[in-house]
Amino acid sequence: MNINIAVFSFNGFQENTYILSDELSNCVIIDPGCYERHEQAELAEFIESNGLKPLALLSTHAHIDHILGNSFVKRTYDLDYYLHREDLTTLHSVVNYAHVYGFHGYEPSPEPTHFLNHGDKLVFGGIELDVFFTPGHAPGHVVFYNAENKFVINGDVLFNGSFGRVDLPGGDIEILKKSIHEIMFQLPEDTIVHCGHGPATTIGKEKRSNYILNF
Template identity: 65%
Template sequence: MKLHVQQFTFNPFQENTYVVYSDSGDAVIIDPGCYERYEEEELTDFIASNNLTVHALLNTHAHIDHVLGNAFVLGNYDVDFYIHPLDVVTLNSVQNYAHVYGFPNYKVSPQPTQQLSHGEKLTFGDIEFEVLFTPGHAPGHVVFYNAENGFVINGDVLFNGSFGRVDLPGGDLETLKRSIFKVMFELPEETVVYCGHGEKTTIQKEKAFNYILSF
């Protein structure tokens, strides 16, 4: 089934929120970073105008910029919320520092209803993902891979030419390197990588030019 990936760039961190949807109208929301009202409306207007049915909220990880809109999404759509269990602590810590990062009106994320595991297959109508565990940037980081359409929603593991920072709690460079070299770089080279910040890239390009090769 042909899938489409719609990217939104939200909040001062310029975080990429994704809606993955099928021609039949099935949809999932990944890493909702919407904080301002106009950002929330941009997301819901797209879903409504395309007659999409949202089936799930997925988090690649739970740093503040990727979960600012969790409460909003779950308040608008009666869906399950998926995250890796090792990032629940990260999720629950956001409320303790949101004001320091300039988000005094952060709405605390609800707790996940489903836990993700490496190699797990997810199906939401016509949408299918394989969950790949990719810690290093965050302890419970995962990516969502669709082999049929040749793309991966990769959060903050790989960026176009670079990689996710490792100086936040739970971050570790050697762990991230293993995730990149042993998981991400094992995907087919033509795989399109949708990043948590910045432009999309490909596995082929990052295997040749990514800054991680210098470490």
């Protein structure tokens, strides 16, 4: 089934939030970074105007920029929340430093209702996603892959020409390199990589020119 991908750039980190929807108007929300009220309104208006039915809230990982809208999404749509168990500490730590980044009104994220594991196949209506564990940027980082539509929602593992930072708690360059070479670079080269920040790219392009190749 064809899957539509809508992307929104939210908060001061210009984080990419994704809404995936199928032909029956089912949708999932991935990494909602909507913090300001106008950002939350933009997300809700898109869902309402397109007649979408949210079925789940998914996180690639739990760094602050990717979960600022978790509470809003949970409160508005009462969705089950999916996160890898290894990122629970990351999730819980956000409340301790949100004010440092100026997010004084941060509402703590809800607790996960489901823990993701490598190899899981998630099915929400016509939306099918394979879960791959890709730590290195964050200890519980995962990506969501759809082979039929040739895309991966990859959070902060790969960027166009670059890769996720490893200087935050739980980051590790050697682990990230392993995730990229053993997971990401094993995907078909025509796979579109939808990143957590900046423009999309392809696996083929990154296998040839990504900065990670210098490490």
